[in-house]
Amino acid sequence: MYQGGYTGRTAWIDLTKKTASIEPTDHELTRLFMGGAGFGVKLLYDLVQPGTDPLSPDNVLVFAPGPLTGTSAPCSSRITVTGRSPLTGAVGMATSGGQFPAEMKFSGFDIIVVQGQATDPVYLVIENGEIRFRSAKKIWGANTTDCQLFIKQELRNHNFRVACIGQAGERQSLTACIINERRAMGRKGLGAVMGAKRLKAIAVRGDCKPAIAEPPRFQAERQQLLARFKAHPALYSEFSRYGTSSLIDLTSEMGIFPARNYADTGKFTPIEQIGYQAQAKDIIHNNPCHTCPVACSQVRIARSGEYQGTLTEGPEFETSWAFGGDTGVSHVSAIYHADRLCDEYGLDTITVGATIAFAMELFERDILTIDETDGLELRFGNHKAMIEMIHRIARRQGFGEVLADGALRASQQIGRGSERYVMHIKGLELPGYDVRAAKAQGLNYATAFTGGDHNRGYAFQEIYGVPVPIQVDRCDPEGKPELTMWNQVMEAALCDCPTFCSFMISDGLLRDTEQGMSKELSEQRVGTVSEMVSAATAIEFSPSELILLGERVNTLARCFNLREGFSRKDDYLPVRLSEEPIPAGPSEGYLTSREEQDGLLDQYYEVYGYDQRGVPTRERLRRLSLESVADDLEALGLDLE
């Protein structure tokens, strides 16, 4: 019996049989994996057999918010969706905020596990503990905003919150994501998994607000956290006003805003055209996630020119980079338009922008001809060609068919030496930080269990200069293996499992403006999350257990990848970053040589308790209560130390 935080119910959906069963949320699962990413990784590991085709009925999609989601904890409306990624073959995990995560809890469930494959398009209606299937035939082919609207109208209730796919997911494009409101459960192609299952959408609504087991204890922590937000000198005055757009300016000034497929970092820095100031004039309102007082998410409108009238939620920094710096475009309204198109088609903005940037480099180098691009002058900076390519990718039309499954697969099709220009790790296109001069951010890209992903252990010490738990020189590899592990463990333990917005963790929770920061203080802050989750659930998650949880989630995810054949060789940066120095700007000359990466990986594996192949030792797995995983790995022929 759960006293709070959890609803106590897990929904098991079998699309093949069109059946739904409701089971109690497993107590062992909550104790060891807490929620969110923990639930996702554990269920993925248990339910998906090695070698499963990610687009087959045997893959799963696990929708899991955390025990704090749906409570009054600030910034807690987050969800993770997990399945085997068709883009990478590794763990596919996407996170999102908005209203959907909290509403899913209100609908009565801690977890929705989707298995099988429907014969005809369907959508799920989940309301106050009940689950219904409805035909989605009429809306198969609809864009995401219209799909959400249609479902609310069909259900005659506008309080439903809907997560759905667009045309890209239906066509099983590996660049497809899942959209809730105008937020994306992005990257790793999970929209294609939903499309392959012929699941158009999940609509949730309800009144099952999770209880708080110990209200005074919970409220005391909550008030303290809110007071810390208030005391922060920039959270409301800057972040609420400009959102993540100011990172364009910051990373440009640092010389780590990657330009033109990472070939021209430092040479192209369009701050004035697309930076925060250029975007600020177009903000029309803020659209906060449920229970978030900060409201970093802004809606912008293109006020003039050929994209006049385009309204978009965002673009977030990564999107501005993907459709700005990476593609060499300095037209801010084109970026808004690209963002909105991707939301409507259900495309991931980073993967799509990076894939187009890759193709642009091939075009510039005459590896691709204008015949192959169906007459499109796919040059850096050509925003019209970029916008047209988005349409064609979503429709798998012409050259869009080649790009519709991401940059790595496109290069495999194109050949002719194009592989060198794919900026990816494990098949996932890199986001917008040139990690040749941000070493912990780079090691995180290399080792993140989802592939080249900034979200699994963001090095905010290097990017925002937050001196927690230590102050670091971003260009110096010294100490970065320990720091990367710390970031990955904290991301899982403090953000992705409970769940909390990671923006708030790095600043609202960890940065202290009065006392400076020490390792001790950062550990105290782990205590804040520990207190909130324990008070909400009456299950004691001590600070040391939280750290173990973070290690467990990262290690089990790594074991899933090992089981799928990933190994140390997949933990390296693309060759450009190890052989070509940053060509200009404040970070000119930096690269991350193969030798440097070898040294970093050796130490990284050591601090995690893995051997030099990146395989956890049996003892390590035992201490993380993952003993049976050791047997699984040995059965696959991996001898454990």
Added chain:
Amino acid sequence: MKVKLRCFGGIRTAVGSREIILEVPEQITLHGLFRLVESEYPQIPLSVYEEDGFRRRFRVLINGRDTFTLQGTDTVLVNGDIVAVFPLIVGG
């Protein structure tokens, strides 16, 4: 000699422009620059910037590098240096 002062976020709004080119004496340190700026641009309260490894309200970069990786506020500036002043930035 000349150095460029770049301001971002609310600081830019207060100053009214992104970049100010300042004529400064040779051998000026970052600390010296702060004093000079404060006398001419009192709306940029740089004195609250502390060099104890903990940055209270601003992040200051010299040519893209955090000042603690140089000589802190004792860093001697040279002609053409770019000093960027950011509010504490969140998000990513």
